[in-house]
Amino acid sequence: MLSIKNLKAKIEEKEILKGINLEVKPGEVHAIMGPNGSGKSTLASVLTGREGYEVTGGEVIYDGKNLLELSAEDRSREGIFLAFQYPIEIPGVTTTNFMKTALNEIRKSKGQPPMTAGEFLKRLKDKAALVELDPEMTKRYVNVGFSGGEKKRNEIFQMAMLEPKLGILDETDSGLDIDALRIVANGVNKLRNKDNAFIVITHYQRLLDYIVPDFVHVLYKGRIVKSGTKELALQLEDEGYDWIKEEVAS
Amino acid sequence: MNDDIILNKISGDYEWGFTTDIDMETLPKGLNEDVIKFISRKKNEPAFMLEWRLKAYKHWLTLEEPDWANIHHPPINYQDVIYYAAPKTEKKLNSLEELDPKIKETYEKLGIPLVEQQFLAGVAVDAVMDSVSVITTYREKLSDLGIIFCSISEAVKEHPELVKKYLGSVVPYSDNFFATLNSAVFSDGSFVYIPKGVRCPMELSTYFRINAANTGQFERTLIIADEGAYVSYLEGCTAPMRDENQLHAAVVELIALDNAEIKYSTVQNWYPGDKDGKGGIYNFVTKRGICGENAKISWTQVETGSAITWKYPSVILKGDNSIGEFYSVALTNNYQQADTGTKMIHIGKNTKSRIVSKGISAGFSQNSYRGLVRVGKNAVNARNFSQCDSLLMGDKCGAHTFPYFDIKNKKATVEHEATTSKIGEDIIFYCNQRGISEEDAVALIVNGYAKEVLNQLPMEFAVEAQKLLAISLEGSVG
Ligand SMILES: Nc1ncnc2c1ncn2[C@@H]1O[C@H](COP(=O)(O)OP(=O)(O)OP(=O)(O)O)[C@@H](O)[C@H]1O
Ligand SMILES: [Mg+2]
Numbered sequence: 001m002l003s004i005k006n007l008k009a010k011i012e013e014k015e016i017l018k019g020i021n022l023e024v025k026p027g028e029v030h031a032i033m034g035p036n037g038s039g040k041s042t043l044a045s046v047l048t049g050r051e052g053y054e055v056t057g058g059e060v061i062y063d064g065k066n067l068l069e070l071s072a073e074d075r076s077r078e079g080i081f082l083a084f085q086y087p088i089e090i091p092g093v094t095t096t097n098f099m100k101t102a103l104n105e106i107r108k109s110k111g112q113p114p115m116t117a118g119e120f121l122k123r124l125k126d127k128a129a130l131v132e133l134d135p136e137m138t139k140r141y142v143n144v145g146f147s148g149g150e151k152k153r154n155e156i157f158q159m160a161m162l163e164p165k166l167g168i169l170d171e172t173d174s175g176l177d178i179d180a181l182r183i184v185a186n187g188v189n190k191l192r193n194k195d196n197a198f199i200v201i202t203h204y205q206r207l208l209d210y211i212v213p214d215f216v217h218v219l220y221k222g223r224i225v226k227s228g229t230k231e232l233a234l235q236l237e238d239e240g241y242d243w244i245k246e247e248v249a250s
Numbered sequence: 251m252n253d254d255i256i257l258n259k260i261s262g263d264y265e266w267g268f269t270t271d272i273d274m275e276t277l278p279k280g281l282n283e284d285v286i287k288f289i290s291r292k293k294n295e296p297a298f299m300l301e302w303r304l305k306a307y308k309h310w311l312t313l314e315e316p317d318w319a320n321i322h323h324p325p326i327n328y329q330d331v332i333y334y335a336a337p338k339t340e341k342k343l344n345s346l347e348e349l350d351p352k353i354k355e356t357y358e359k360l361g362i363p364l365v366e367q368q369f370l371a372g373v374a375v376d377a378v379m380d381s382v383s384v385i386t387t388y389r390e391k392l393s394d395l396g397i398i399f400c401s402i403s404e405a406v407k408e409h410p411e412l413v414k415k416y417l418g419s420v421v422p423y424s425d426n427f428f429a430t431l432n433s434a435v436f437s438d439g440s441f442v443y444i445p446k447g448v449r450c451p452m453e454l455s456t457y458f459r460i461n462a463a464n465t466g467q468f469e470r471t472l473i474i475a476d477e478g479a480y481v482s483y484l485e486g487c488t489a490p491m492r493d494e495n496q497l498h499a500a501v502v503e504l505i506a507l508d509n510a511e512i513k514y515s516t517v518q519n520w521y522p523g524d525k526d527g528k529g530g531i532y533n534f535v536t537k538r539g540i541c542g543e544n545a546k547i548s549w550t551q552v553e554t555g556s557a558i559t560w561k562y563p564s565v566i567l568k569g570d571n572s573i574g575e576f577y578s579v580a581l582t583n584n585y586q587q588a589d590t591g592t593k594m595i596h597i598g599k600n601t602k603s604r605i606v607s608k609g610i611s612a613g614f615s616q617n618s619y620r621g622l623v624r625v626g627k628n629a630v631n632a633r634n635f636s637q638c639d640s641l642l643m644g645d646k647c648g649a650h651t652f653p654y655f656d657i658k659n660k661k662a663t664v665e666h667e668a669t670t671s672k673i674g675e676d677i678i679f680y681c682n683q684r685g686i687s688e689e690d691a692v693a694l695i696v697n698g699y700a701k702e703v704l705n706q707l708p709m710e711f712a713v714e715a716q717k718l719l720a721i722s723l724e725g726s727v728g
Contacts, residue, residue, distance in 0.1 A: 071682070082683050092696075093698040105684075105685045
């Protein structure tokens, strides 16, 4: 589904991604861990087409297409969703209206008619229930005045609404209390199926107890320096990153 | 395809920028008593009108252009302006068939329903091209109800008693530099009278179009709602794209007698100048209404055009229990400058006012809200609520708020709220990431932001205004 080959990218003349390789197949969950500033969010930004990043090498093939040629909105319409590390507030636009617009834009790009009001409301209700979000929250302006945890939950709600093929979660767990973490993780698990895939960026093994990954990768200084299974996350939790840094240095 | 339309497509931004090639009668540039006499004679005005104009002119000579607004422009040479330009149709039109096809075509291009068959649109239109009202529709149907809807030049001749009584009663000829100039040279505009107890059954609308080059436009609108009457009035305006700045100095006076209500909506879309700030209309407008007992005046404006906007639609709440409202969206982009707001003057007891101002600034523009709430010493229980919001697109534009309060009665309640938000690249990316293009994202945000004001507009107008906001902001973020 997603094939990243030797991807290099820089921002403001500073090289952040220095040759990333990653293969994601349908049905898989990949966890990406790594110290602060190693380039995890940068990778998410480059994959989703945020401006300001210059790709200096490598390629990304998504569903047989050259992903890097697509605009940010087209990547979304092709089924890539990013749950932001720092969700944005949109004054004046309710989450309901935001989701209606998003869904209909995505449908339009596929030549489908807009959802009927009934269909939309049903989906809104179902998905709110899935992530145990108070439907009243969707009447408020997107993330405006939300607590940190509420914003994260709202991201997962949006993901549920849009049913992406590839979901990228950038530290969705940080800022969530224990109950919210479980709820959000359950939500993701319910969305998992054999046709979609997730990339879960996190610092904490705890999330991976709930969302069990097929692979765990360590991103360090712009490269994936170690890949393994969920045991790798446990080891990192115990021992930290020093041993990896040493391995890389030697 | 003709050149105008092609030009229009290329520039993409201002769709209304074409010119119409019609036979015009114009005066040479410059202003003096002879010009005023010419205008008055041209319109066959009664003597009182000419006297009033000349009084205004003499007073104007003693005035200086005001400089307190947050706007900057090279000095205006008032002798370099043409004060009279009119399409050359001498005789009075009795039906649409007699209207110059080119003028008709112009209004069709602009999407203005002049054709009476479009009855379903339910809008009666007075179309003013340059200085002259070219046609007023639905007059007969309205006159069955005793409603007078005609050009002000006709009203001066046919209803002199009403004009004498009310013209200048809210905005006196000596009011301010621009209103005084208008009083001296006003060319045309609309006149409305709704008799006692009559609810006007359709929206009344004036469409102003500047066409001629180097010409100033000075319309004068006078609306009188007699006791217990109701009227909703719409005003739209566009102009061709021209490199030089053009002066527009209008005056609107509203009189809502006891228990009457006037709703006045404007979608102002004069040519704003190009991306580098070249050209565009200088819009200096005085709009004011006065309320009798239990009367209500509501101003709604969507301001997207003009290089400079200087405009403060106000309400004098003279009668007890009267209500004044001001709902405004002012959008500036590129190098536009707007200094706009309102004055709510509470004189009567239990008077209420509500101000909702939404500024949107993009590009290198400057957008100021300036508002005064004055509560006189007898205005017991007066109430005002003001909400002034600013939305910034990018970081090269400016938003400013200048609220003034002058409260002389201790039993008055005055509330003021203000917010500033910014639409940056991060919001746009967030929307893109949800499949929403930049254009749609801006439209979504701006319409959400301006909703409270747009909701005040009649349906079809609200849709137009929404589109206009989106078009005016194309490519303004990132
Ligand atoms: N706009 C920018 N200008 C300059 N440097 C930047 C910019 N954006 C990111 N960086 C740098 O790129 C590096 C990678 O940042 P990134 O946000 O991808 O890290 P991360 O792995 O997500 O870290 P964290 O775990 O703290 O979220 C950091 O050193 C950061 O300072
Ligand atoms: Mg990060």
